[in-house]
Amino acid sequence: MEMVSPSNRLELLFDDILYVGHAKKEHLLMCAVFEKIVGHSDAVLQIGELLLEAFQSEDARYDFVERxxxxxxxxxxxxxxxxxxxxxxxxxxxxxxxxxxxxxxxxLPVPNLMFTRDLAAVVHDRIIMSHAATSARTRESIIIHVVLHHHPRFEDVQDNIIKLPKGVTFEGGDLLVASPETVLIGHSERTSFGAIMAIAHELFEHTPVEHVLAVDLPKIRAMMHLDTVFTFASPDECVVFPPVIENDSFGYCVHLTASGTEGKFVTDMRLSFRSALEELLEREITFVKCGGGERLQQEREQWTDGANVFTVGPGAIIGYERNRRTFEGLRDRGYRVVKAESFLSYFEDSDYTPGAEKLAIQLAGTELSRGRGGPRCMTLPIARTTS
Structure with missing residues (x-):
C-alpha cells in the first residue's frame, strides 16, 4: 500500500493515497471484531501469510511464476x-x-489484495475462481489460485474449485448468496454476462442453487460491483443505494433457471429487482437506504461504502462509522449501534452470543474508506455455519 503514489494510483485503481499506519490499525481492529464474533483466534486468515506458507512448496513457486x-x-x-x-x-x-x-x-505492487472479496466466491461447497477484469489485478487471481491449489488447508477441496472459461471476467464482489437456492450476480464493470452464464451452469450442475438473478448495473467505477450498491444486513433486510437499486432504468435483472437440458437455461427479464428478489425468497424485504432519504447524502455515503456492510454473524453487521445516515436507518430498524472499540471492550472478558440482539458495529475506517471498499470488500468468507 505504501507503494501507491500520485503518479501510479489510477493505474493501481486507487482514487486516493492512504495513511498506511492508520489504515493498518483500522484493519486489525476489524479483524479483532471478526474473531470475537466467530469465537476463536483462528477465525481470520491473512492472504499474505497463506501465500508465504504455500510458497514453501517448490511446485507452488513454479506454478506461480509460470502463470x-x-x-x-x-x-x-x-x-x-x-x-x-x-x-x-x-x-x-x-x-x-x-x-x-x-x-x-x-x-507494479498489488495493493488491491486488501479487497480479498474479489479473488473468489464460495457458494455451498464450491469455490468460484475470479477472472480479474483489469491487468492491475491479474496477479491477485494467480495468488488465490496458488493458495487454493497448493496450501495444505485447502487440500480437501481441490475437486470443488470452479474455473471459468477464458474470455470472461468475474470478481467476487458481484456475487451474493441470498438463500441456499438463490444467488445474485451483478452484471457490472468487472463481471461479464458470459461469466454469469458460466457460473450459473456450474451452480445448477453441482449445488442446490435453483435461481440466479443477473442484476444490471451502470458500468462505472463508482458502482464497480453489486455489493457497492446492495448488501444483506439480515435475511429480510438489505442496505441499498436507491438511485440504482430502486430505479427501473438500472435495476432490471435476468432470472436464470435450469431447463433440464444440460448447458441450457430458462431466462426471463424482470423489470423490478426488488419484486423478483421477494418472489424468489418468498418474503418481503426491507430496503434500508444508504445515506437516508436525500439524494445528495445517498451519493456521498455510497461513495464511502455505506451500502457495503458485512454480516459477520446472525444479527451482527459492520460498516464504516462515517456513513451516519445509513446507521440511522439501521437504528430505525431496531439495530443497536455501537463502535467497534466499545464492542470489544464490553466483551473483553466474555463470549459474544450471535443473534441475541441486532447489532450494527461502526468501524472508524477513516483511511480504509479511501481505498473505495468497505468491510464486505475486505473479506472472503470461506466457511459459514448456522449453528
Missing part, C-alpha cells in the same frame, strides 16, 4: 523466469506482493 509469465507477457518476465523460480519462498513472496526483487525487472 505470471503467461498472464503478463507485456512485462517480459519470461526473460527472468528461471531466476524467479530460484528465488527463496520469502523472496518470491516479496516479489508477488510488491513487484520488487534483486532481479533486473520490476512490476
Amino acid at each position: 505470471l509469465c503467461q498472464s503478463l507477457p507485456e512485462a517480459n518476465l519470461q526473460a527472468v523466469e528461471d531466476d524467479l523460480k530460484r528465488l527463496s519462498p520469502e523472496e518470491l513472496h516479496r516479489f508477488a506482493l510488491t513487484g520488487e526483487s534483486d532481479l533486473p525487472v520490476m512490476t
Whole structure:
C-alpha cells in the first residue's frame, strides 16, 4: 500500500493515497471484531501469510511464476523466469506482493489484495475462481489460485474449485448468496454476462442453487460491483443505494433457471429487482437506504461504502462509522449501534452470543474508506455455519 503514489494510483485503481499506519490499525481492529464474533483466534486468515506458507512448496513457486509469465507477457518476465523460480519462498513472496526483487525487472505492487472479496466466491461447497477484469489485478487471481491449489488447508477441496472459461471476467464482489437456492450476480464493470452464464451452469450442475438473478448495473467505477450498491444486513433486510437499486432504468435483472437440458437455461427479464428478489425468497424485504432519504447524502455515503456492510454473524453487521445516515436507518430498524472499540471492550472478558440482539458495529475506517471498499470488500468468507 505504501507503494501507491500520485503518479501510479489510477493505474493501481486507487482514487486516493492512504495513511498506511492508520489504515493498518483500522484493519486489525476489524479483524479483532471478526474473531470475537466467530469465537476463536483462528477465525481470520491473512492472504499474505497463506501465500508465504504455500510458497514453501517448490511446485507452488513454479506454478506461480509460470502463470505470471503467461498472464503478463507485456512485462517480459519470461526473460527472468528461471531466476524467479530460484528465488527463496520469502523472496518470491516479496516479489508477488510488491513487484520488487534483486532481479533486473520490476512490476507494479498489488495493493488491491486488501479487497480479498474479489479473488473468489464460495457458494455451498464450491469455490468460484475470479477472472480479474483489469491487468492491475491479474496477479491477485494467480495468488488465490496458488493458495487454493497448493496450501495444505485447502487440500480437501481441490475437486470443488470452479474455473471459468477464458474470455470472461468475474470478481467476487458481484456475487451474493441470498438463500441456499438463490444467488445474485451483478452484471457490472468487472463481471461479464458470459461469466454469469458460466457460473450459473456450474451452480445448477453441482449445488442446490435453483435461481440466479443477473442484476444490471451502470458500468462505472463508482458502482464497480453489486455489493457497492446492495448488501444483506439480515435475511429480510438489505442496505441499498436507491438511485440504482430502486430505479427501473438500472435495476432490471435476468432470472436464470435450469431447463433440464444440460448447458441450457430458462431466462426471463424482470423489470423490478426488488419484486423478483421477494418472489424468489418468498418474503418481503426491507430496503434500508444508504445515506437516508436525500439524494445528495445517498451519493456521498455510497461513495464511502455505506451500502457495503458485512454480516459477520446472525444479527451482527459492520460498516464504516462515517456513513451516519445509513446507521440511522439501521437504528430505525431496531439495530443497536455501537463502535467497534466499545464492542470489544464490553466483551473483553466474555463470549459474544450471535443473534441475541441486532447489532450494527461502526468501524472508524477513516483511511480504509479511501481505498473505495468497505468491510464486505475486505473479506472472503470461506466457511459459514448456522449453528
